Amino acid sequence: MTRLRHLSIRDKLLLMLAAALTPALGIILYTGWEQRAEAVADAHKEAVLLADSMAVQQALLVASISTMFDTLAHLSAVRDLDSGQCAPIFQGVLNSLPFLTNIGLFSPAGEMLATGKPLPPFNNKDSRQFRLAVDRKAMAAGEFVLGRVTGDPSFQFAFPVLDEAGQLLAVLQAGYQLSIFDNLFMRAGLPEGAVLAVIDHDGRRLYRFPPTTDYPNGEHIPAHLWQRFSAGQRSGAFEALGGDRQPRLFAFQTLVLPQAPDAYMTFHISVPRTQALAQARHVLFRNMAFLGFSICSALLLAWLLSKKALLIPLRGLVRAADSLGQGRLDTRTGLDHTPNELGRLARAFDHMAVRLQKQTKALRQAEEEYRTIFEQAMEGIFQSTPEGRFIRVNPAMAAIFGYDSPRQMLAEVRDIGADLYGDPGDRDRFVTDLREQGMVRDREIAMRTRNGEQIWVSLSARLVRDDHGQPLRIEGNNLDITQRKQAEGERENLQAQLLQSQKLESIGLLAGGVAHDFNNMLQAILGNAEVALGKSDPSAVHVPYVQRVVDSAARSRDLVRQLLAFARKQTISPKVLDLNTSLHSMLAMLERLVDKNIALRWLPGKDVWPVCIDPVQLDQILANLVLNSRDAVREVQEDSLQAAEDSAVGGEICMETSNVVLDETYTRSHAQCRPGEYVLLAVSDTGTGMDAQTLRNVFDPYFTTKEQGKGTGLGLSTVYGIVKQNAGIVHIYSEPGKGTTVKVYLPRAREAALSEAEAAQEQALPQGSGTVLLVEDEPAILELTTEVLHENGYTVLAAATPDQALEMEQAQAGPVHLLITDVVMPGMNGRQLQDLITARRPEIRTLFMSGYTANVVVRNGVLDQDVHFLQKPFSVQTLLAAVHRILAAEDQLPASQDPAGS
Template sequence: MQAPVSNHTSKVITPAIRAPLLDSHRLARIYKGNQKAAIVRTLTIAVLLVFALTAFWVDIFEFKHLVGIILCGLLLIGLNVPRLWLIKKLIRTKDSYYTLSLTFNILEVVTFTAIMYLLGGTDASFLTLLYAVLVCYVGVVAPKKFSFLLAGICALTFLSMIALETLGILPHKCILATTPPLPQHQLIISVGVILLLFLTAYVSAFTAQRFRSIKDNLQEKNTALEITMKEMAAAKHELRKAQDELEKRVQERTAQLSKLTDHLQAEILIREKTERELRQSEESYRRIFENSVAGFFQSTPDGRFLKVNQAFARILGYDSPEDIISSIIDISTQYYANPEDRKRYEEQLTQKGHLENFETRVIRKDGSIIWVSSSTRAYFDDSGKPIRYDGVIIDITERKQAEEEREKLQEQLIQAQKMESVGRLAGGVAHDFNNMLGVIMGHTELMLMKATPESPFYNGLMEIRNAAQRSSDLTRQLLAFARKQAIRPKVLDLNETTEGMLKMLRRLIGEEITLAWKPQSQLWLVNIDPSQLDQILANLCVNARDAIGSRGTITIETKNVTLDERFCHVHKGANPGEYVMLAVSDDGCGMPKDIMEKIFDPFFSTKDPGKGTGLGLSTVYGIVKQNHGYIAVYSEPGHGTTFRIYLPRHTGKRKPQQRLKEELPKTSKGETVLVAEDEPLVLNTIRDILDQLGYKVLSAIDPNEALEQAQQYSGEIHLLITDIVMPGMDGKELAGHISSLRPNTKVLFMSGYIQDTIVQNGIVEEDVHFIQKPFTPAKLAMMVSNILRRGQDHGLTEEYQAGNAYC
């Protein structure tokens, strides 16, 4: 279908040039055009085949018709191969190309007609548009006679198909109507198709002829233009000759003046060299000024910038040097964060004439503050008055932040070392101190059990017991602060636990102070020892009460929070993650900054002597750190104080807690208890308590003696009570040996020092019975009774709480 554009350059064609040979460029264009036409034909046939497949799918015609359509389509596509081969091998003139194209066009018309018939015959008359497209294409690219000839062939073929259908020679394929079309309808369609084809042939031939005429006119004008350009070239040649003659004369005159200009030329060379060096120097300075990472500036003593480079604008957050020059009209207030720094800057420049590494804080465009280091030189007039400052700045914000970070880390290190020292002291003393307290409290309780309130020494015994309990509380606070307190964490809802304490807290703070409770619904769970939470709330509320004095409000609040990297960067010691926040606020007197820096120090107190131990907030601090939390305090004098405690969110499920009935059995059933304790006074006290309760007691001063008694004793040993920290063998190892000898013997561990084998990081191991020294006879009796009577199936929480009352 593709043919080259006809190029009739002359209206009169002689026989000698009727069939000129085509050059290689024209042949290549013809071949390429036919390749594109082959692609278009292939796509058109593909569309028709899709249409045919759709019609066959909905049972419009039979399978044999579909096969016929496919064969015709493949024939049309296959004609592309011989067409392209013949064009490449045989075609050398236009006439031969037109003849070959017409031959293949006729084959395409016949094949199109066959497809039209198979798709419905007369009902598929709309496909005659393919005739029109083919005729239009030939009319454009070939002489006029070819388009009319092809239009006639298309009309004859179409009429032949209609005639054969009408005469019944070919069966009618009615796919779009229920009945064959009427003869008059076929006549109308035939006439319409013929008119369409010849009208298309005429319009396309006429349009092509007009385009060829326009092309001929343009070629004629192009020829005339070429003649004009040749004439202009001739004139230019003559002008060039005249110019050469003139240049020759000028050269002769110039030669006469050359001697006069030699000395001027030397001076010019010297001047050019000087100017070139000056330009290079200026260019070098400009590159340094504009491309330096440091910020260069020129300013006036009255507070305006004359010139700055791009780096200066970038450091201060401006888009361009012009932006900062037009925006800052008063350096002292718009550039310096502290106007006093500007005064010091000018004073030093006036005295020294230059300034190096002047560190100050400046204001960026967005209002943020950064640190810069300035080096400046001042220029003075004849009277000694400064007229300009030239200088350079560098951004030292990161260095300053690093220095501040180092200072904070140093402070934290000192604080940690101080805390560790106190912790080691508390842990070291706790073992022996708690042993002695246990002896005092045990014997006091035993004597009180035998005495009556009318006894002359009863009040003295009560004072001894109270003093021992206060000493036990003091030891417990020290251990809590040093994070060496034995704990049993439980999964808690802070709202439920705090609500259970509100009544006690209101009694603690008094009636004149209002206690406001603001819980958040659907609060996350935390994992903490309930007794530690009691200590936190009690200590914070007591501090808030003392800060308020008479009348005021204490607010307890809970909230789910997520700490991000930005928060943790500002608040050292905090770690990113999900937390439950417990806040205690008051509207009391508040604290200055110097007091806030010391409030967590042990034994630091602002209360009057005798009104505080200085361990309340230290205990809170230790508990929070032991539970991997974070504590923050906000306070201003006269505006109250807020403590915010962040406890890590527990993502596990909450286990139901069982409650044991606390009762003190008056008698035992004569069970045998083996007691291993390396401190004689404590051993004797425990033996006396158990004897009085009716147990049979085997006592051992060291682990080896306990093993010997376990091996030699013929009866059943129901319970082993052993200290954990003992020389030669610890209590856990001793329990293992005895369990191998007597598997039914239960074990109760006791200790006054928690850094041992059953307490890891302050947390008592699961499935372990433990009582912390010092303890009262009542608590020991309840622990022993619960273990022997109820076994280990009842859990450990209540046993631990009972044994931990005075720890």
């Protein structure tokens, strides 16, 4: 310090100048390194934004192709696989979308069905997009290919065409030229030396800009780059060596399709690291040069200049620095920017002030942009206190909760938990989780709007703490998911109805499979027992026992028919009926089914439309519904009698009909309903009613709430099967203690109903003659039927197999008037046997018989008008009546052989 005091002012000035310039040197160096880091970060950001922009353009392109696929998949020409109609449709699409290379339709096996541009036939099953579309039943992307016609690189997509049951009908395929990226990349404004590229799912280069022969399309990119791109991230940025072995800054964005777990395409951009750092290096070298020059100049001038030339400008600089430190950003030194030390220092100071002013302006602009985002965001954004008061909300937040403005919401909401939450406890749990975890993401919470309406929001937030770790505020956002939650609820209801339908269908398949063999056994039992009764003296000891066999077999037959009715496998013969007329004719029978103290009310609708249904099935529906209502009313009577000991307690069953029209609003909320005109048959009672659990199982076979031995559990399941077989709808409305209403909707028939005279016609008792070819693979049934026909005047050619029947028919020289054949037989079914015989004897009539037709002679359980069929087991009289009716029709037999003439 003593030596310092003895130094001259010039030496001191030199020392002071050196000391003053030393921090400037540090600042310049530090600023240079910061600029280098900022240059790298800015280059990364620009690359990421550019990659994202390219990905968005590709996503829009894929969305347009997906929309095109979805539109084509719903066209009838495509769903019908009509090649002739599809080709011009595809050509029109190609004309409107010239970037597409071609559009094709392929069978599930990969065979080409139609294309927009003509191509030689080929099989497409081995292509990646075809395999994925078939496996996933969703839109799938391919990989790098060369066009079959042009040979140009293209990229392919495939889309499955599904039927209503979700089964694959065909596959649509379209591709677009990779050259479509030319204009897109040329408009991107790439930095010097930058490269944009597109790669497929396997790391193969689809496209590169600018193009070069050193990196041709179709080849794999370097392994170390592909490893970074395929690491599982959707986007990212990193530094690595490029294909030219030079350090580069990389940014990438991967693309995936809906319902696809893996990426099908990746956009990436790379910028030379030297290019990103060039400006920062230039600034650093320039500043260092300027600083060196300034130091030299300052030392020289300090040695030469006097107090006036040095100290006065220094005081001006001090004043300017003080002013700038006080926040006056427009402060300048006011000194000339001369080449000497003070001039350089003044210039540096003024430049620093300019940069600081610009940075402050940029910061304010950033704040303004944030404010704009906050105000215009579609999601609700908020800040609140941990105690439950809003600090700030954006307009979207106010709109979600029904407030006119953020100001109104801030003024009216005093307690967030009490005013907005459906359950205030949800708010407490939410704040507790924030305190423990610091952040909560995508929590779905039921909340209330200003008018009390419930909504669902997805809430994400974080807890901001002060420097001491104490909770300061909560920042978060709300997304209104009410519509999504409603859709999820509707989807769950529809799925439950679908599962119920599938369960009933499975039981139906089991019932249909058992029916064939069981009905054959019943046929032998019932037929032989009836023949035994017919040949016995009524006073014989064994007659009552045989009659019990007949009765038991008939009950077993009815039980099987109930199962088939439930399973919609029952063979029916629908007729156009007037529902009021049919129900009126059944009133006497229904009144006998119910107790005398139960009122049976009949309220026929006016001018009800005709319906098409098998009369026997209509009887089954009414009998089952009335019996169920009777039992329900009885339970109420028994409970009331026990409580009040009043023998006059009664009940009521009401039947009514009316015309109804079901619109799309009704059918959207009821699965398997179709809009249209229906005739409603409603049966209501004042019985015990049913709870929700019982209603869920009410159509299950063998499900019953009655005591053991008092019900089979097949009543309502039979009604369900019959209604569904006739394309109708059945709904049950019931509550415990309030009775039950069953509504059956039958489709309106466009034909006129049968008159009462036509419906009441009965066949005369059968008796006749003629030649009958009988084919039955069950020996007991064959022997019994042969005996019955012989005893009633018919000549019978009995065959145990279809082959034996063909031999007997060929050996028969005379006419064969009637073929009676089982439907399901080994080797050949009844329909095939009929076709072979009628080819030689076109005049022959056919009567089919079977325990279960398996859709051989029926379509969906409904007989064609020209098909004669007997459902096993049948009675002897039923068989004889059917044979007589068929042979007597249209003068089948000559006069000498008229079956009614003997």
